[in-house]
Amino acid sequence: MQGQWIGEINGEYAGTLRVEVEKIGDEVSGNAYLFYDKSHQLPGFRFPLSFSAIPPYITETQTIYLFTEGGVMSQEDRNRVEAALTARFGKLPIPAKLNVELVLEEENLRVKWYSDDHEEEALTLQHFDIKAASDLKPRADLTTWDQFRQWAVSQRPRHFIFRGQSEPHKLATTFHRTWRKDLNGWIVDDVRKLFGVMAERLSFPLQLGNMEHNAAFWNILQHHGYPTPLLDWTLSPFVAAYFAFCNIIPGDARTPRIYIFDADAWNAKYGKILFFADVAPPQIVVLESMPAGNPRAMPQQSVSTVSNVADIEGFIRRREEEDGRSYLTVCDLAAEEAPKIMRELELMGITYGSVFPGLDGICRDMKDRLFAQQP
Known part of the structure; x- marks a missing residue:
């Protein structure tokens, strides 16, 4: 398993989940990135991933906090944001640790995640073929x-x-x-x-x-x-x-x-x-x-x-x-x-x-x- 998959999160809090993994030897490793639309005023998250190269691809991952437009938060920034999220939602919307499973469905990727105090969620991400010919049509006014x-x-x-x-x-x-x-x-x-x-x-x-x-x-x-x-x-x-x-x-x-x-x-x-x-x-x-x-x-x-x-x-x-x-x-x-x-x-x-x-x-x-x- 190796590649990049991207999926849109719909619902009350819209956003994007991106998974990037590559196989090196007997291990598949990489990262998942979760970013919400700016209007929600929520941080982004990175989840380091590491699996055996033999399925099922199941692992526990740590939650790393990111700024809305990118960049890793310091521990001080994370503490401040976690306090604000707890006050806003009553608990952290994303726990400090998550169990993650990746399931290949032909070219697409099904991502499942849950924790001890959070229900299981799942999302199907799309794989894009960059080896195919371009879909862009040439301009009709610039042919010579x-x-x-x-x-x-x-x-x-x-x-x-x-x-x-x-x-x-x-x-x-x-x-x-x-x-x-x-x-x-x-x-x-x-x-x-x-x-x-x-x-x-x-x-x-x-x-x-x-x-x-x-x-x-x-x-x-x-x-x-x-x-x-x-x-x-x-x-x-x-x-x-x-x-x-x-x-x-x-x-x-x-x-x-x-x-x-x-x-x-x-x-x-x-x-x-x-x-x-x-x-x-x-x-x-x-x-x-x-x-x-x-x-x-x-x-x-x-x-x-x-x-x-x-x-x-x-x-x-x-x-x-x-x-x-x-x-x-x-x-x-x-x-x-x-x-x-x-x-x-x-x-x-x-x-x-x-x-x-x-x-x-x-x-x-x-x-x-x-x-x-x-x-």
Whole structure:
């Protein structure tokens, strides 16, 4: 058993339950996260999970209190909140210890929980397939390069962020595309180990625990191939076009895609908040981290989104339905336009060497120039 499952809690106190577990050896471990809607003025909770890899998946877990928008409470904060909850409900709505059972029902997950003085409750959580093709339909007004270029230069800078892909795969972070799903384990274990072996090679003295420094270090990991909960975007529609077409040739069966995300509208609704990737409600946060130790960030006009949901497109779609507006659209262009697009991008100064500065970039630029197929 391994994966991420999310379910909505309906009724008087609505909220979201998220389970993230992964199998390592003979053990399945991970965490469950419970967050109520902000209007209820209730804390969030994390429940560490550890099971034998052989079912039934039953365990006892401790309750860890979280702030409504994310982050672990101190013992002092927890004592204060528990006193307020007891006064409000007559007892704690979530006990300090819970018995939990996970039951796989095809792709979905049935979660049951109870304690000595609480009745059993259960909820079915949904598993989202991020390996499937994207459900997004391409914009009808941006079907050619000329249309896209004209539209792009008419937009206000920094209003949208863009992402180019050679194929219309679903949006998902490099972390969520692996078998790993326990973000808390990634942060506590992976990041600390990586920082330990990389710190002396960093040109800027980053410190884990500082939010700005965490974001910068995660971006360094992302840009050097380590799986992270970040998704790369750019402020430039033309840099996005480069990444969509840099490996495309005429006649290619793939359909290059440019994602267009209305970051201004998203931030206006959901705010540019500090990110807690694991101990937070399901979220996507637009992140402009400082480029320390990452020479590629500035040339690529790099922006990231950090997310604790595997199915980013599905999450945005649900928010669009709730808010009655569009945040994410896509532009699909024909592979046959690749030579024209790449020629124009080179005239703009967007080449492999410009977006990947260094010896690799120089050699790739010269290869593209001197080994180009002759007409």
